[in-house]
Amino acid sequence: xxxxxxxxxxxxxxxxxxxxxxxxxxxxxxxxxxxxxxxxxxxxxxxxxxxxxxxxxxxxxxxxxxxxxxxxxxxxxxxxxxxxxxxxxxxxxxxxxxxxxxxxxxxxxxxxxxxxxxxxxxxxxxxxxxxxxxxxxxxxxxxxxxxxxxxxxxxxxxxxxxxxxxxxxxxxxxxxxxxxxxxxxxxxxxxxxxxxxxxxxxxxxxxxxxxxxxxxxxxxxxxxxxxxxxxxxxxxxxxxxxxxxxxxxxxxxxxxxxxxxxxxx
Amino acid sequence: xxxxxxxxxxxxxxxxxxxxxxxxxxxxxxxxxxxxxxxxxxxxxxxxxxxxxxxxxxxxxxxxxxxxxxxxxxxxxxxxxxxxxxxxxxxxxxxxxxxxxxxxxxxxxxxxxxxxxxxxxxxxxxxxxxxxxxxxxxxxxxxxxxxxxxxxxxxxxxxxxxxxxxxxxxxxxxxxxxxxxxxxxxxxxxxxxxxxxxxxxxxxxxxxxxxxxxxxxxxxxxxxxxxxxxxxxxxxxxxxxxxxxxxxxxxxxxxxxxxxxxxxx
Numbered sequence: 001x002x003x004x005x006x007x008x009x010x011x012x013x014x015x016x017x018x019x020x021x022x023x024x025x026x027x028x029x030x031x032x033x034x035x036x037x038x039x040x041x042x043x044x045x046x047x048x049x050x051x052x053x054x055x056x057x058x059x060x061x062x063x064x065x066x067x068x069x070x071x072x073x074x075x076x077x078x079x080x081x082x083x084x085x086x087x088x089x090x091x092x093x094x095x096x097x098x099x100x101x102x103x104x105x106x107x108x109x110x111x112x113x114x115x116x117x118x119x120x121x122x123x124x125x126x127x128x129x130x131x132x133x134x135x136x137x138x139x140x141x142x143x144x145x146x147x148x149x150x151x152x153x154x155x156x157x158x159x160x161x162x163x164x165x166x167x168x169x170x171x172x173x174x175x176x177x178x179x180x181x182x183x184x185x186x187x188x189x190x191x192x193x194x195x196x197x198x199x200x201x202x203x204x205x206x207x208x209x210x211x212x213x214x215x216x217x218x219x220x221x222x223x224x225x226x227x228x229x230x231x232x233x234x235x236x237x238x239x240x241x242x243x244x245x246x247x248x249x250x251x252x253x254x255x256x257x258x259x260x261x262x263x264x265x
Numbered sequence: 266x267x268x269x270x271x272x273x274x275x276x277x278x279x280x281x282x283x284x285x286x287x288x289x290x291x292x293x294x295x296x297x298x299x300x301x302x303x304x305x306x307x308x309x310x311x312x313x314x315x316x317x318x319x320x321x322x323x324x325x326x327x328x329x330x331x332x333x334x335x336x337x338x339x340x341x342x343x344x345x346x347x348x349x350x351x352x353x354x355x356x357x358x359x360x361x362x363x364x365x366x367x368x369x370x371x372x373x374x375x376x377x378x379x380x381x382x383x384x385x386x387x388x389x390x391x392x393x394x395x396x397x398x399x400x401x402x403x404x405x406x407x408x409x410x411x412x413x414x415x416x417x418x419x420x421x422x423x424x425x426x427x428x429x430x431x432x433x434x435x436x437x438x439x440x441x442x443x444x445x446x447x448x449x450x451x452x453x454x455x456x457x458x459x460x461x462x463x464x465x466x467x468x469x470x471x472x473x474x475x476x477x478x479x480x481x482x483x484x485x486x487x488x489x490x491x492x493x494x495x496x497x498x499x500x501x502x503x504x505x506x507x508x509x510x511x512x513x514x515x516x517x518x519x520x521x522x523x524x525x526x527x528x529x530x
Contacts, residue, residue, distance in 0.1 A: 048323075048358075048359040048360075049358060049359065049360060050360045050396050050397070051321070051323075051358055051359025051360035051361075051362065051396070051397070052321075052359065052360075053320075053321055053322075053359065054319045054321075055318075055320075056316070056317075056318055056319075057318075058313075058316075065338050066334075066338070069331075069334045069338075073330050073331070073334075093313075093314060093316055094313040094314065094316025094317065094318065095313075095314060095315045095316035095317075095373075096316075097316065101366070102368060103367060103393065103394065103396060105394060106394035106395055106396050107396060108360075108396055127392065128368065129368065129370060129371035130371055131315050131316070131368060131371050131372060131373055132315065132316070
């Protein structure tokens with residue numbers, strides 16, 4: 001088994017049918033204290049339509065009873081955002097555990113981040129204020145405040161996608177901004193230096209986790225029409241072709257497919 | 266066993282030490298489909314300092330695997346707010362499941378309500394907008410918008426308590442407002458027609474649930490200094506003296522004790 005780096009790890013999913021993420025989550029949580037050093041809490045958000053199920057735990061994920069429960073209780077969702085934490089800024093506490101959540105325009109927004117962002121905790125906040133002490137939550141609050149200031153009602157999708165691209169790029173100027181964010185409709189992603197993705201679709205094959213002796217045959221759990229994209233800090237399986245984001249890459253997902261990217265084809 | 270009424274039921278706790286609510290929760294969730302008709306989802310919020318653990322499930326609580334898990338996994342908290350739902354307004358969906366959550370002034374606020382409030386979904390919202398379609402979430406958004414409009418930064422405690430009393434009374438003019446709300450520091454409560462409380466302190470005794478064949482000896486799990494107040498729509502135990510709120514009663518709790526009330530002594 002491979003050893004993880006000394007940063008937080010993020011995990012996301014975008015799918016065109018409600019899909020459970022137990023397989024990927026099983027790999028991720030091993031990195032929280034067992035195959036990785038991310039002992040400082042973890043969290044996961046599952047969207048169901050506009051609603052949200054949230055699980056946060058300041059315990060290390062590899063020993064967390066809630067994480068163990070979630071492995072036995074598959075929750076099906078089209079958008080999932082998860083995070084395991086290695087504390088850099090902000091002490092170990094529930095309030096500092098990603099993903100962070102806020103409501104804007106009557107939508108639940110969630111945000112998970114790895115990296116460090118200089119000076120973001122000292123900005124003037126507008127509408128949204130951090131509860132905890134992480135630079136990540138501060139970045140999220142700053143971003144949503146900017147969005148609300150620019151658009152008092154939700155803009156059309158292209159304008160929203162463009163504005164978030166600009167705000168992510170501004171955050172990236174402060175340091176490392178590997179980000180997963182959703183508004184319950186789209187999954188907005190940005191990579192500074194560590195983010196990979198894989199899209200699984202028919203014909204589905206088998207996959208073998210790197211962090212646990214677990215294999216899954218996706219063909220048994222899917223239909224021909226299913227499209228499921230998984231995003232992670234590092235590849236979770238060893239026998240599949242994960243694609244590495246480029247530095248500065250911005251990519252927006254919906255139903256498992258890329259809706260928008262700043263990469264030239 | 267007694268049968269429940271045809272309204273939602275709420276459950277809250279205020280304690281001076283982190284305390285688990287498994288005993289009371291075990292009684293409550295039986296009312297979600299088993300000893301009561303509240304089949305339309307349930308939720309619970311546990312504060313840990315300023316952080317929040319949230320569990321929401323649109324399944325009926327008496328059959329919910331997450332509810333079963335929580336009975337086996339005591340989470341210790343000083344403030345808990347829970348709710349089981351009998352849908353009146355708004356369809357059965359995760360987004361319509363209490364308690365609702367918003368951030369104001371860098372604090373996590375939660376809100377659970379039973380009753381119906383006329384016309385509250387048609388008000389103009391300011392800063393906070395409902396995600397779902399319940400009158401309860403609309404009331405919460407309206408109230409927090411009013412608070413932010415009046416106080417751009419958090420006011421002193423007496424001013425906050427007074428303003429929330431006024432806003433609860435305005436809500437109550439629209440119908441039935443049995444409410445539990447917290448900002449992570451205080452537990453604000455209002456009764457229109459159904460709310461009871463009990464404060465347990467030394468010498469602790471035994472208690473027997475009405476809705477399940479479960480008895481607990483609190484003396485074994487407590488110290489002499491512990492003060493634990495439980496609030497519920499109807500008494501959860503049969504051998505203790507639950508106190509009924511008066512109609513229009515407003516009461517604010519902290520550390521298991523009443524901080525403020527509009528009742529004359």
